[in-house]
Amino acid sequence: MVPANALLSIAFVLCWSSGFIGAKLGAGSAAAVTVLMWRFLPLAAVLVVVAATVGRASWRGLTARDAGRQAAIGVLSQSGYLLTVYYAIQLGVSSGTTALIDGVQPLVAGALAGPLLRQYVSPRQWLGLCLGVSGVALVTLADAAATSGVAPWAYLVPFLGMLSLVAATFLESRSPAPVAPGVAMTVHCATSAVLFTALAVGTGAAAPPAEAGFWVAISWLVVLSTFGGYGLYWIILRRSGVTEVNALMFLMAPVTAVWGALMFGEPFGVQAALGLGIGLAAVVIVQRERGGRGGGGERGGGMSRVRAVRRHREAKACGSRP
Numbered sequence: 358m359v360p361a362n363a364l365l366s367i368a369f370v371l372c373w374s375s376g377f378i379g380a381k382l383g384a385g386s387a388a389a390v391t392v393l394m395w396r397f398l399p400l401a402a403v404l405v406v407v408a409a410t411v412g413r414a415s416w417r418g419l420t421a422r423d424a425g426r427q428a429a430i431g432v433l434s435q436s437g438y439l440l441t442v443y444y445a446i447q448l449g450v451s452s453g454t455t456a457l458i459d460g461v462q463p464l465v466a467g468a469l470a471g472p473l474l475r476q477y478v479s480p481r482q483w484l485g486l487c488l489g490v491s492g493v494a495l496v497t498l499a500d501a502a503a504t505s506g507v508a509p510w511a512y513l514v515p516f517l518g519m520l521s522l523v524a525a526t527f528l529e530s531r532s533p534a535p536v537a538p539g540v541a542m543t544v545h546c547a548t549s550a551v552l553f554t555a556l557a558v559g560t561g562a563a564a565p566p567a568e569a570g571f572w573v574a575i576s577w578l579v580v581l582s583t584f585g586g587y588g589l590y591w592i593i594l595r596r597s598g599v600t601e602v603n604a605l606m607f608l609m610a611p612v613t614a615v616w617g618a619l620m621f622g623e624p625f626g627v628q629a630a631l632g633l634g635i636g637l638a639a640v641v642i643v644q645r646e647r648g649g650r651g652g653g654g655e656r657g658g659g660m661s662r663v664r665a666v667r668r669h670r671e672a673k674a675c676g677s678r679p
Contacts, residue, residue, distance in 0.1 A: 362593075362596070362597065365589060365592065365593055365596075366593065366605055368585065368589055369585075369586065369589040369590065369593055369605060370605055370608045370609065370612055371585075371612070372581050372582065372585030372586035372589060373582070373585075373586035373587075373589075373590065373606075373609055374456065374586075374608075374609050374612045374613045374616060375577065375581040375582055375585070375586065375616075376439075376442070376578065376581070376582035376586055377442065377446070377452040377453075377455055377456045377609075377613045377616075377617070378452055378577075378613065378616050378617065378620060379574055379577040379578040379581065379582055380392070380442055380443045380446045380452065380455075380578075381446055381452045381617070381620075381621060382570065382573065382574035382577060383396075383443070383571065383574035383575070383578070384443065384446050384447050385570065386566050386568045386570050386571040386574070387562075387565065387566050387571055388447065388560075388562045389440065389443035389444045389446075389447045390440070390553060390556050390557040390560060390562050391557055391562045391563065391564075391565060391566075392443060392571075392574065392575070392578075393439060393440065393443060393549070393553040393557075394550075394553040394554050394556075394557040394562075394563060395565050395571075395575050396553075396575055396578045396579060396583070397435075397546055397549045397550040397553055398550045398553075398554055399579075400546050400550070400579050400583060401543075401546040401547040401549070401550035402550075404539075404542065404543040404546055404547070405543060405547060407539075407543075408539070408540070408543050412539055412540075412543075415537040415539055415540050416537075416540055419536065419540060423532075423534065423536055424544060426528065426532060427536055427540070427541050427544040427545065428544055428545075428548045429528060430525045430528050430529050430541070430545065431544055431545030431546070431547075431548035431549055432548055432549075432552070433521045433522065433524050433525035433528065434521070434522055434525035434526075434529075434545065434587075435545050435546070435548070435549040435587070436548065436549045436552045436553065437517075437518060437521035437522075438518045438519075438521045438522045438525070439518070439549075440518070440553075441514045441515055441517050441518030441521070442455055442459075442515055442518050444514055445458075445511055445512075445514040445515040445518075448507065448508065448511040448514065449506060449507040449508075449511065450507055450511050450512060450514070450515065451617060451623050452613055452616075452617045452621070452623065453610065453613050453614035453617045453618075453623055453625075454512070455515045455613075456609045456610040456612075456613035456614070457493055457610040457613075457614070458512060458515040458516050458519065459515055459518070459519050459522075459606065459609060459610065461490065461493065461516070461519060462519045462522060462523055462606050481642060482604075482642070484642060485604060485638075485639045485641075485642030486604065486639065488635055488638060488639040488642065489604065489607030489635070489636055489639030490607075491635055492607060492610075492611065492631075492632040492634070492635030492636040492638075492639060493607060493610050493632065493636070494632075495628050495631055495632035495635065498628070526594065526602075529591065529594065530594070535595070538588065538591060538592065541591065542587075542588060545587075546583070590602065593605070604639065607636040607639050608636050608637065610632070610636070611630075611632050611636050614632075
């Protein structure tokens with residue numbers, strides 16, 4: 358029987374990779390801000406209605422500070438990250454290359470996990486992370502060599518988005534108290550809907566095109582990318598920690614490259630296939646190291662200690678109530 362964590366990881370990789378494909382689908386019929394506005398505006402409206410009716414209990418106890426932190430996380434992890442991804446694809450950067458540049462994220466997050474979260478990365482995990490970067494580099498070189506007519510600075514755009522997502526990851530990991538996933542999703546999507554609507558209206562790009570393909574892309578992005586990829590990202594982050602969830606990010610680039618080759622005819626050769634194999638090996642190394650530690654230990658138990666502190670604070674607060 359396949360472990361639950363493995364199933365979550367597989368679903369996360371497929372759903373997160375689908376976001377790059379959905380962005381490519383939407384880029385063919387509308388500007389990036391138009392796609393993003395119509396991706397989040399209806400979604401936020403539905404989530405707000407759900408929160409006001411059947412989901413009111415999960416909002417009890419949410420402070421203004423918690424809501425503000427979640428809004429900031431939404432700006433970084435959705436607005437900042439997605440706008441750069443969509444804009445890069447609109448500039449001509451292929452979906453595979455955009456995902457490949459995104460693949461640097463695990464190394465950045467791994468380097469910062471120790472000093473910021475006291476969640477130190479073991480030597481074997483560093484080996485897996487560096488191996489994953491090597492796989493990403495192989496696929497990047499193969500994909501970039503086959504792409505022409507794209508300004509060099511366009512490749513910096515998804516890099517900025519990667520840094521935005523890393524910042525959101527650490528902001529969430531340092532939260533003093535957990536927020537219900539449904540509440541966090543609603544705040545994130547509502548924040549993004551407001552920002553993207555303002556941006557689209559301000560640039561005269563709010564009107565959706567009449568093409569049916571545009572709404573197919575929107576449905577794809579809402580179901581697979583938002584609920585699937587984005588939702589699973591935070592679930593796995595809370596279950597496994599920063600290093601493990603970011604190790605899975607190494608698989609996004611090669612999986613997206615395969616997907617892009619099948620759907621859009623983007624180049625995928627032997628070098629890209631080799632990068633996929635290296636990325637898989639990197640994830641196995643990182644996940645096995647976590648399994649061998651049992652999720653604890655002085656070096657690897659940073660997130661466990663964070664959760665323990667949160668539970669202690671909650672218990673103390675409950676015990677001090679009249």
